[in-house]
Amino acid sequence: MASYFIEGGKRLVGDIKISGSKNAALGIIAASMVLDGPCTIDNVPLISDVDVLLNICRKLGATIKQSGEGSITIDPTTVTTYESTHEMTRSIRASYYLLGALLSRFQKAKLTMPGGCDFGTRPINLHIQGFRSMGAKDELKNGIITLDATAEYHSGHLYMDQASVGATINVMIAATKAPGTTVIENAAREPHIVDVANFLNIMGASIKGAGTDTIRIKGVDRIPGNQHYSIIPDQIEAGTYMIAGAVTRGNIVVRNVIPKHMEPLSMKMKSMGIQIEEGDDWIRVSVGSNDVIKATNFKTMPYPGFPTDLQPQALILLCVAEGIGKMHEAVWANRFQYIEELKRMNADVTIAGPIAIVNGPQQLTSARVPARDLRAGAAMVLAALIAEGTTEITSVRTIERGYQDFVAKLQKVGAAITVGEDSEMLERE
Numbered sequence: 404m405a406s407y408f409i410e411g412g413k414r415l416v417g418d419i420k421i422s423g424s425k426n427a428a429l430g431i432i433a434a435s436m437v438l439d440g441p442c443t444i445d446n447v448p449l450i451s452d453v454d455v456l457l458n459i460c461r462k463l464g465a466t467i468k469q470s471g472e473g474s475i476t477i478d479p480t481t482v483t484t485y486e487s488t489h490e491m492t493r494s495i496r497a498s499y500y501l502l503g504a505l506l507s508r509f510q511k512a513k514l515t516m517p518g519g520c521d522f523g524t525r526p527i528n529l530h531i532q533g534f535r536s537m538g539a540k541d542e543l544k545n546g547i548i549t550l551d552a553t554a555e556y557h558s559g560h561l562y563m564d565q566a567s568v569g570a571t572i573n574v575m576i577a578a579t580k581a582p583g584t585t586v587i588e589n590a591a592r593e594p595h596i597v598d599v600a601n602f603l604n605i606m607g608a609s610i611k612g613a614g615t616d617t618i619r620i621k622g623v624d625r626i627p628g629n630q631h632y633s634i635i636p637d638q639i640e641a642g643t644y645m646i647a648g649a650v651t652r653g654n655i656v657v658r659n660v661i662p663k664h665m666e667p668l669s670m671k672m673k674s675m676g677i678q679i680e681e682g683d684d685w686i687r688v689s690v691g692s693n694d695v696i697k698a699t700n701f702k703t704m705p706y707p708g709f710p711t712d713l714q715p716q717a718l719i720l721l722c723v724a725e726g727i728g729k730m731h732e733a734v735w736a737n738r739f740q741y742i743e744e745l746k747r748m749n750a751d752v753t754i755a756g757p758i759a760i761v762n763g764p765q766q767l768t769s770a771r772v773p774a775r776d777l778r779a780g781a782a783m784v785l786a787a788l789i790a791e792g793t794t795e796i797t798s799v800r801t802i803e804r805g806y807q808d809f810v811a812k813l814q815k816v817g818a819a820i821t822v823g824e825d826s827e828m829l830e831r832e
C-alpha cells in the first residue's frame with residue numbers, strides 16, 4: 404500500500420502539461436465498441452481507470468494496441484460478446500457506457516452494475532429510461548443488469564429532470580445505430596460529452612446538438628471508423644493544478660488546456676483576487692507576495708456551472724482565503740466525507756446540509772489522512788502542500804486512477820512530495 408509524504412510550505416512555480424481528459428477517454432473508448440472498423444485515439448491519459456476499461460474491452464474481444472505515447476488503436480470488429488460480468492467491470496463507474504455501446508452493437512447487453520467513487524447513491528434510472536424508450540427490456544438480478552432490444556430497437560426520447568452526464572453519453576452511444584432520430588432533452592453539456600459526440604461523428608455517426616440542451620442522434624447502419632481522434636485536455640486535472648498554484652501562493656502555468664473549459668474556475672479565482680493570465684492553450688495562475696486571497700461562495704452545478712469534481716480542491720482554496728466562504732454541493736448528496744479528515748489537519752469547516760462553511764484563513768497542520776476518493780484525495784494533497792510539517796496521505800492508488808504522473812508533475816514545480824510505503828503497514832510488518 405503506497406502513501407504520499409508531503410512536506411508543506413513550498414511555493415509551486417513552473418509549467419505543467421495537462422493530459423487528456425479522463426472522462427472523455429472513458430466515454431470514447433466505450434463508444435469505440437460500436438464502430439465497424441478500427442480507430443486511433445491520441446492524447447489518451449495514462450491512468451489506471453483507462454487501463455481497466457481497455458482490459459474490459461479486450462475481454463469483450465476488442466483488439467487494442469498501444470501505437471505510441473498516449474496513442475491507442477482499437478479494433479472492435481473482433482468483439483464477440485455482449486456480456487461483461489467479471490469483477491473488473493464493477494471496479495470503475497464508466498464501464499456503464501458499455502451498456503449503451505453493446506446495446507447499439509448487439510441490441511443486447513449484460514453487465515455487472517458499476518462501482519466508482521462513493522459519494523452517495525449513484526442511480527442509473529435515467530440511463531435505463533433512455534434505453535427503455537428505444538425498445539429495450541431490462542432486468543436487474545444479482546447485481547447484473549441485462550438489456551434486450553432484439554424484439555424492437557428504434558429511436559427513443561429522453562427528457563431528464565436532472566441533467567446527467569452519464570445518461571446523456573450512454574443514450575447518445577446507444578442511439579448511434581437505432582433506426583430513426585433519438586432526442587435527448589435537458590441534456591448535460593459537459594465538454595467531454597461534446598468530445599464523445601465529435602469522436603463518434605468523425606467515425607461516421609450522426610449526432611447534432613452536443614454541448615446544447617437538446618441532442619439529436621440519427622441512427623446509421625454502419626459507423627466505418629478508420630479515422631484518428633485526439634482527446635481534449637482534462638478540465639479537472641488542469642483545475643487541480645491551478646488551485647495548487649494559488650494555495651501555495653505560487654506561479655503555475657498549465658499548458659495544453661482549453662481556457663474556455665476552465666472559465667467556471669478562473670472567473671471565481673479572479674473574483675478572489677488571484678491573478679489569471681490566459682493564452683490560446685495555457686493559463687497562468689499566480690499570487691503576488693502582497694496579494695490577499697478573499698473568500699467567496701461556490702455552488703456546484705452541471706457545466707457551464709462550477710464542476711462538482713473540483714469541489715474538494717476548491718474548498719482548500721477557501722481554507723487559505725480571508726473571511727467566511729461557502730461551498731454548496733448541489734450535484735452529489737454525500738460528497739463532504741473528506742472534510743472530517745481535513746478537520747484533523749486543523750481546517751475550520753462547518754457542514755450545514757449541502758453547504759460547507761469555511762472560516763479562513765487557517766494554518767493547516769500535518770496528519771496521516773486517507774485519499775477517500777479520487778478528487779477528495781487530490782484535495783488532501785493540496786491541503787498537505789500548505790500544511791505545517793509532513794503529511795502522509797494513504798490509499799493513494801485512488802488518486803492515480805485519474806491523475807497521470809501526479810507525483811512527477813508536482814515535483815517538477817517544486818513540491819516536496821515522495822511516494823513510500825504506508826507507515827502503519829510498515830509498523831505492522
Ligand code: UD1
Binds near residue numbers: 497530568591712
Ligand atoms: C460524471 C463524472 C463524475 C462527475 C459527474 C457530475 C464520469 C465517468 N464521471 O458522473 O466524475 O462527478 O459526472 O459532473 O464522467 N442521477 C440520477 N439518475 C441517473 C443518473 C444521475 O438521478 O440515472 C443524478 C445523480 O444522483 C447526481 C446527478 O444526477 O446527483 C449527476 O450525475 P451524473 O451527471 O449522471 O454523474 P455521472 O455521469 O455518474
